Amino acid sequence: MRLFVALDLPWEIKEELSELSFNLIGARWVPADNFHLTLRFIGEASRLQAEEIDLALATLRGRSFAFALSGLGWFEKAGRVSTLWVGVERNQDLAKLQAKVESALYRIGLPPDRRRFTPHVTLARMDSPVTPALTQFVQAHNLYRSAPIRADSVTLFSSFLGKDQPTYTPEAEYALG
Numbered sequence: 001m002r003l004f005v006a007l008d009l010p011w012e013i014k015e016e017l018s019e020l021s022f023n024l025i026g027a028r029w030v031p032a033d034n035f036h037l038t039l040r041f042i043g044e045a046s047r048l049q050a051e052e053i054d055l056a057l058a059t060l061r062g063r064s065f066a067f068a069l070s071g072l073g074w075f076e077k078a079g080r081v082s083t084l085w086v087g088v089e090r091n092q093d094l095a096k097l098q099a100k101v102e103s104a105l106y107r108i109g110l111p112p113d114r115r116r117f118t119p120h121v122t123l124a125r126m127d128s129p130v131t132p133a134l135t136q137f138v139q140a141h142n143l144y145r146s147a148p149i150r151a152d153s154v155t156l157f158s159s160f161l162g163k164d165q166p167t168y169t170p171e172a173e174y175a176l177g
């Protein structure tokens with residue numbers, strides 16, 4: 001199974017994000033149900049590995065905290081935009097939580113993820129150069145800021161890559177104190 005660790009988002013926030021999700025040619029919008037904030041992509045794992053991952057995540061100790069979504073941006077690879085996202089206001093608690101998840105998984109032998117953590121919520125997948133329409137879209141919505149969102153648990157999701165959109169299933173939830 002294909003796994004990742006994320007913060008799920010409250011329904012009101014998912015609705016708010018889906019209200020931003022229109023009017024940009026070439027954007028493959030993420031369905032509201034699928035919005036999440038990835039802490040760690042794991043990838044393919046066997047049943048046994050999944051059980052180890054579950055045990056490792058169950059040892060996470062942390063306090064719940066609040067964070068806010070803020071502004072828009074995109075990821076670019078070789079001059080092509082791959083992901084349009086909503087950003088997250090700078091947040092030490094979130095950075096600490098991500099580091100804890102990373103080290104819990106490192107302890108059970110997952111290779112470290114060396115990329116810098118750039119917290120975001122993917123709004124759309126794309127495959128296009130940076131166009132005026134994209135920069136206009138980002139400018140138009142850049143003042144977006146969510147109400148504070150409580151992070152009181154971390155979720156282990158499985159991801160089934162269907163024909164159209166992936167299906168994400170929460171497999172386990174780990175409460176933050």
Ligand code: 3AM
Pocket residue numbers: 004036037038041043083120121122159
């Ligand atoms: O949270 P976002 O949408 O940025 O792009 C995938 C998604 O990220 C990412 O994991 C999240 C849940 O599917 N993902 C998928 N394949 C990946 C890979 N091979 C990956 N991240 C890193 N490496």
